[in-house]
Amino acid sequence: MPEAPDADETAPAAPPLRRRADAVRRAPASGESVTAIESQLRSMRSDAEQHIAQARAEFDQANERIKQRTGRDLIVAILIGVAIGVVVVASLIFVKSLFALFALGAMVLAVFEFSRALQVSGRRVDVGPQLAAGVLLLASGFLAGLWLHWVATLVAVAFVIVWRLTAQLLAADERSHNDVLADVFVAVFVQLYVPFLTSMAMILLAQDRGEWWVLSFLVLAVVADTGAYVSGLTFGRGGRHPMAPRISPKKTWEGFAGACVAALVAGVLLAIFMLQVPWWAGLIFGAVVLATATVGDLGESMLKRDLGIKDMSSWLPGHGGVLDRLDSILPSATAALAMYYVLSPLGVA
DSSP states (O other): OOOOOOHHHHSOOOOHHHHHHHHHHHHHHHHHHHHHHHHHHHHHHHHHHHHHHHHHHHHHHHHHHHHHHHSSOHHHHHHHHHHHHHHHHHHHHHOHHHHHHHHHHHHHHHHHHHHHHHHHTTOOOOHHHHHHHHHHHHHHHHHTOHHHHHHHHHHHHHHHHHHHHHHHHHHOOOOOHHHHHHHHHHHHHHHIIIIIHHHHHHHHHTSTTHHHHHHHHHHHHHHHHHHHHHHHHHHOTTOSSEEETTTEEEEEHHHHHHHHHHHHHHHHHHIIIIIOSOHHHHHHHHHHHHHHHHHHHHHHHHHHHHHTOSOSOSSBTTTBOHHHHHTTHHHHHHHHHHHHHHHGGGOOO
């Protein structure tokens, strides 16, 4: 006897209109799910944007407070400092002659902005001869050695003096003798302050492992400056104990204490891991560079105060001018060269 067919087999197929109606009734459920997900994503995005905007506003307020206290844009200063640091470190590690070119460029810019500031104050400075003599000093320092470099220094100084006196004679104006002597003194000072001190770094660079000593004293100068900056902001708010109020009112003894700690710690680490000298030699190196960097910083501040300017230029946003960044480095180059001759023989295996 044949089996009865199943109900599914015997049931007539649903009409096409009915199937489409069922699909229409089911579609809103899927569409509502997609809409809910999109709404949730938009809500999450809105919350994230609010948090980012709030964090940015708080950061801008903190940066503005720091800018009002120090007169610097911290973010821009950090970015420019990092960029310069990368170039300096890379040139010293891989091809130290590239650092000589970098130093040459820095010297040219520093002489130019310093000369311009002096000219605005009424002094007559011959920029071209200053730059020519400066190139001679840097080249002799890197290529000729220490003793021939002293001869080149005498030639450079005599050159800028003779040029200034000759230019004054040709000018045939009624400039007073005191002004002429002041112009000659300024010509010598510019040459000895920027090119000569820069050439000390070139002499050090040319020595055996000299690139590591150059890098070390640069690191020490930067670390000391950073330590003073952080410590001064943290403990020296309001200028509690000004270090030299007539020269640089924002420098405090609290900042100097932070610079001391940072420089001594960095000196020990550099001595052990980079210079290969005893750790106590690093303390000496750090202390000497700290002293010369501090004197250089205060000295340049005094120059700017006498000239009636805040920065030598605005070429480096957040930093001021090139010479504003070299103020602590230039005198430290001579100190680092002296420390090289004293401490490098103590090198450990």
